[in-house]
Amino acid sequence: MNNQIELYGANTGNSLRAAIALEEARIAYTACRLDLYAQEHRGPAYLALNPAGKVPTLIDHGTSPALVINQSNAIIQYADSIAPGKLAPAQPGPVRTRVIDRYFYFVTDVIAPSHAAFFLHQAGQDKAAAIIDLRVIEQLTYAESFLTGEFMAGEQFSMADISAFTIARAFRDRLEWKELPQLSRWFDSVEARPAVQRGLNAFKDA
Numbered sequence: 001m002n003n004q005i006e007l008y009g010a011n012t013g014n015s016l017r018a019a020i021a022l023e024e025a026r027i028a029y030t031a032c033r034l035d036l037y038a039q040e041h042r043g044p045a046y047l048a049l050n051p052a053g054k055v056p057t058l059i060d061h062g063t064s065p066a067l068v069i070n071q072s073n074a075i076i077q078y079a080d081s082i083a084p085g086k087l088a089p090a091q092p093g094p095v096r097t098r099v100i101d102r103y104f105y106f107v108t109d110v111i112a113p114s115h116a117a118f119f120l121h122q123a124g125q126d127k128a129a130a131i132i133d134l135r136v137i138e139q140l141t142y143a144e145s146f147l148t149g150e151f152m153a154g155e156q157f158s159m160a161d162i163s164a165f166t167i168a169r170a171f172r173d174r175l176e177w178k179e180l181p182q183l184s185r186w187f188d189s190v191e192a193r194p195a196v197q198r199g200l201n202a203f204k205d206a
């Protein structure tokens with residue numbers, strides 16, 4: 001272990017969201033890649049850290065006892081708490097509140113239903129999954145109206161951009177980009193950020 005923080009994950013939206021947050025917050029960490037196909041997330045060692053057998057999981061060995069976080073969005077909140085000002089304005093106030101507001105829009109109105117559609121699809125309920133996916137696309141399309149500034153919640157990159165980017169990336173082949181000039185501009189600029197690229201590569205196959 002090189003760093004006091006380890007991030008266990010795989011090449012999935014939830015893991016990448018956590019990795020991008022750590023990169024953008026400039027928090028040193030060691031990425032520990034799990035092979036989901038080989039069921040590494042279902043082995044006893046990992047289940048002891050995350051009994052649900054899901055990725056990601058963050059361990060901070062710098063606390064006593066070591067802190068274990070199992071939710072990607074809680075990892076983003078933790079990154080914000082230990083590196084204030086990088087993922088949202090450090091001071092309470094209207095700008096920070098707008099960041100949180102937009103962040104939760106993507107978490108609850110876009111990412112959560114997309115997970116539900118994924119499970120419906122896996123259960124063979126393709127018609128129901130398609131209805132929810134359509135709703136996800138509508139909600140992403142609506143985000144065009146958020147982009148009156150450079151980023152999702154104004155002029156500063158924030159956790160709202162991280163939650164928005166990972167789900168927009170998952171739906172990139174299904175969005176009408178030509179009708180979404182602001183979203184298109186925003187997506188390209190977020191994707192080009194060095195920290196975002198490092199996060200996207202955190203769990204790539206060796």
Ligand SMILES: N[C@@H](CCC(=O)N[C@@H](CS)C(=O)NCC(=O)O)C(=O)O
Pocket residue numbers: 012013014015036041053054055056070071072073
């Ligand atoms: N709410 C959790 C969801 C975690 C989750 O569902 N992870 C998926 C990958 S995106 C997973 O581990 N799937 C493997 C499995 O269920 O076997 C979070 O945001 O971290």
